[in-house]
Amino acid sequence: MSPSPPARPREKAQVLDEAAFDRALTRIAHEILEKNDGAKELAFVGLRTRGVDIARRLAEKIVRIDGSTVPVGTLDITLYRDDLDLRGTPVIRGTEIPFSIKGKTVVLVDDVLFTGRTVRAALDALIDLGRPRSIQLATLIDRGHRELPIRPDYVGKNLPTSRKESVAVRMKEHDGEDRVVIVEEEG
């Protein structure tokens, strides 16, 4: 057999289309307001890259629902990974949180929740920046397979997956469309 080309992800199934994507975010925005009794002392911190986009969308929704402006920060957890030297070259893109998280209720936002290791690293990274009153976790997709005792407070969609599959969250900001698909590595 000839040497196979590098495995290309093959789209297996669509999980959310644009309308469902938007409905999920609207529902999460309402749940955040309900659980926290409004948006006072609330802050969003998105995990690079798509978590930041989702955090910005949630903030826009909250302005529309409630009129309150929730600050949005960006967290890069590269320096907090427990597998830093297993991942090739570390890509350091920087943390930008232009407000104090001290005493705030911080909603950590990620696109896909999987093993929980990213969230574990994010919790450490956040706490190094100050002491929030509490930290909550929002994720668009929870695909299971947790390796740590971490659970989300807000979920767009629970999606049982196999470990061989991966979930691609595509967003207009980067990919030109709002869609979530399951992809499988070929070969």
Added chain:
Amino acid sequence: MAWTRKDLLTMRDLDAAEITLLVDSAASLEEIASREIKKVPALRGKTIVNLFYENSTRTRTSFEIAGKWLSADVINFSASGSSAAKGESFLDTAKNIEAMSPDVVVVRHSSSGASEILARAMRCSIVNAGDGCHEHPTQALLDLLTIRERKGHLEGLQVAIVGDIAHSRVARSNIHAMRKLGMTVTVAGPPTLIPPFVGELGVKVSHRLEDAIRDVDVIMMLRLQQERMTGGLIPSLREYSRYWGLTLDKLAAHARPDVLIMHPGPVNRGVELSPEVADGPYSVILDQVAKGVAVRMAVLVLLAGSKAAQA
């Protein structure tokens, strides 16, 4: 962009993409300096040895702070007060340090090529923190980061490097890096302090300060390295200062109003830079020092935190 090198020895070895990766990573790490808790766990459990055979305050401290902010254990080894003073050879000292399993050794030495000898002899990563008159790559990286933040870009900028080019590892590292990034470099100094091979590096040469600083975006003044001079290269400090010292008058008469004045330190006040220039509004000298920590963090993370570099 993947980092694949075990060591950081010279800017001459690197390509433009590798230089940009280092500068970008450093820019992202700058934010740590403004945190209340200046520590991230990236290099927890890693050991960094600062092996300094030459005096240094800025560079050694900068590597030490960078390593500590990344949670590495940093050990300082200086040649005075060590077994080197008792006659142990450079390579024997290196072998002994290697036996203690460091992950990165940062070396400064008065001999050109010392860091390369270590890189061949040791399995761990080596960072050249200045070897003789050869190279000082982290200084060039911090200079590039400083210039990029002030000017917004690097490509197309014009830089004058002024003074003792012959003995300057800072000049060599900067020339290699700046040329790769599409910058134009003019070196200027008395003919005795301009090395003969400098034309091969793709730089312009000037023997008049007033000509060299005209229309450039950046003026990098170098220290007169009297400790490396064998004598007879300049008639007197006073004469050198008169022709090659940068003063406010010369700046006002010949340089652009938005020029950046840089200096790798330590400054000989009143020789290559008048105090009014060193402390003046054009000067970014202390900015360079601050950026130095971010650059060294980036280098340490890429060397000690990359899978490729550990192979």
